[in-house]
Amino acid sequence: MENRGRNRKEILAKLRLILGNDAKYEDGKILCSMCTKPRPIAEIAHQMFLCSNLGDSGLFPGSRRLEQEVVRKLADLLNGKSKAGFIVSGGTEANLLALLAARDWLDVSNPEVVLPESAHFSFDKICNLLKLKPVWAELDNTFRAVPESVERCITDRTVAIVGTAGTAELGAVDPIRGLSEVALAHGIHLHVDAALGGLVIPFLKYAERDALEFDFRLGGVKSITVDPHKMGMSTVPAGGILFRKRAFLDHIKTETPYLSDETQYTFVGTRSAASVAATWAVFESLGREGFTKTVGRCMALTRLLAKNIETLNLKLVVQPTLNIVAFRTSNSKETAEILQKRGWFISYVPRLDCLRIVIMPHLRRQHVQTFLADLSKMIQ
């Protein structure tokens, strides 16, 4: 740190310069993120609640109420009856709280968790933290979990099964009904990681939605991760964790010795209400109609992109279920590198040797068309 401070004008000029090196969602070049530009009202609400701390919520009862409302709205959307849940730092903390509750609920020695191979990499972190042994279950040829394979992985040390509603790499939705039946039969926790899909699937057309059952209507589903800072178009950090029943909270509880709240359930202590207010504002601003429109637009663009990629004689890894398109070229890694050099932020997924595009709300039809034109030139 310098001895003397600098003036505000200099500091802001320097910050603007530095910010100039960051990509911007609105430029339409970010094709690889599950985050997006927050809605304008989210940014305003965020700034309003920047100083309110939900980790000491006795001081900030207005913010506490907002969090409870957001949790209730999310639970309603996912057909949950309980209001037990929190808006946390993101999907990783949400998944952590679910597996912590599951581990401590059953309390077996050398606990294991059954994970389909497509589970998010945050579960690697979490298993390492929690000393949970991950047992990997196979996928079918559409990259979805196979309930029979999951069931074969279960031992008397299994404390939980994880299913994903919208895998990070392909947007695949596991057969949660089948996993729920397995979980119920064995009396273990099914956690659904719907970080992405939880705010997409409820807004799909009826027929599509019905084929993708994933929520609390399925009795085995004990907890769901659903992230407002992804398709909820809220600000970061806003991950959601919902529990089927309040009793799970006893297993993630810590006593606090000097705060205005006597207990704390989240992993993170001090946490701003800013993104909770932002989430609330987006929900109020869009309503189901607004979300349905945005999701519809993303899905239409996804189908457009997928169809055009096939027209270029490139192979889709799988037909898109949600707003992710994955495809291969004759040399996918090289194609990705060339596209990246041309300014496109696109993922290359080594495990699947494919390129991956996430169609988030910041992407417009012309962005997709420009990308397709570039891709088309490259592969000819």
Add this chain to the structure above:
Amino acid sequence: MENRGRNRKEILAKLRLILGNDAKYEDGKILCSMCTKPRPIAEIAHQMFLCSNLGDSGLFPGSRRLEQEVVRKLADLLNGKSKAGFIVSGGTEANLLALLAARDWLDVSNPEVVLPESAHFSFDKICNLLKLKPVWAELDNTFRAVPESVERCITDRTVAIVGTAGTAELGAVDPIRGLSEVALAHGIHLHVDAALGGLVIPFLKYAERDALEFDFRLGGVKSITVDPHKMGMSTVPAGGILFRKRAFLDHIKTETPYLSDETQYTFVGTRSAASVAATWAVFESLGREGFTKTVGRCMALTRLLAKNIETLNLKLVVQPTLNIVAFRTSNSKETAEILQKRGWFISYVPRLDCLRIVIMPHLRRQHVQTFLADLSKMIQ
């Protein structure tokens, strides 16, 4: 969620109403928080970088550079030579990363960690998560760790010792030099939780600072938590974790399959650069001179408050070292409740049966005087 969205004006009016229920730092009634009103420049910088995601930093190289600069500035301040560190969600995640590195570095079965009884409650969460057995060491009559007591707790399963530079309840600073010697003698990790003190002690007068050695100059100190969202006057979430050497990072590393970065070290995945930019802006704006002035003002108010409390014939739990005052009345719990009813946000600490006040930068002399007047009336 409602079907139809509401208009912006209605939403903002409702949010303002809700925010009216939250306490405001600037009202001078919050006497119990280790957070404070961020500096105005922090709020501006926060908003500027709201959309940049350090969890996918290949897209946001400007923000990545800002984080590295903030870590370097913090390391310099704490006399560290390495730049291995991160700005994370807060002290809890910072402490988690330190103990995870320590646990996996030594990799013994049934690992233990030695914690002085004054260690922060986040270590309860962390020990539960990491399946680390906490072994509690006694404090002396000034509520500081006793190196001999800590040493007696060490077994061949001990992976780390924790020391605190600024305990949350009393602001006590453990004898870190003594703990460092114990750690070196036994070849185990000493983690210093300086979440509060790390941005206070370096700005104290020389004599006071010299009596409170706690940083990387002591060879046993392998990691330090220091939170910009406390005395750094930055926005939440900004916790800092610094490691003595880069090699520790190998033990907190996760591979990422689809992001622009191949590895991730923090627990949280997606994380906004907003509070990193805010922290950078405060450091640039204040410099050491500005921090010295703010810390000086807080410490002067702390001494004023402590002296006046003694003048009222109330007993301090301990003479303040940092900006926390703890005291007892004939019925401390009842006094706290009455003060709370009168609008003062003040802590009652059951374990120590005392009241607790943290003098943060949002508090002015007149706030302290008003409080003293109220307290004085009450106890007469």
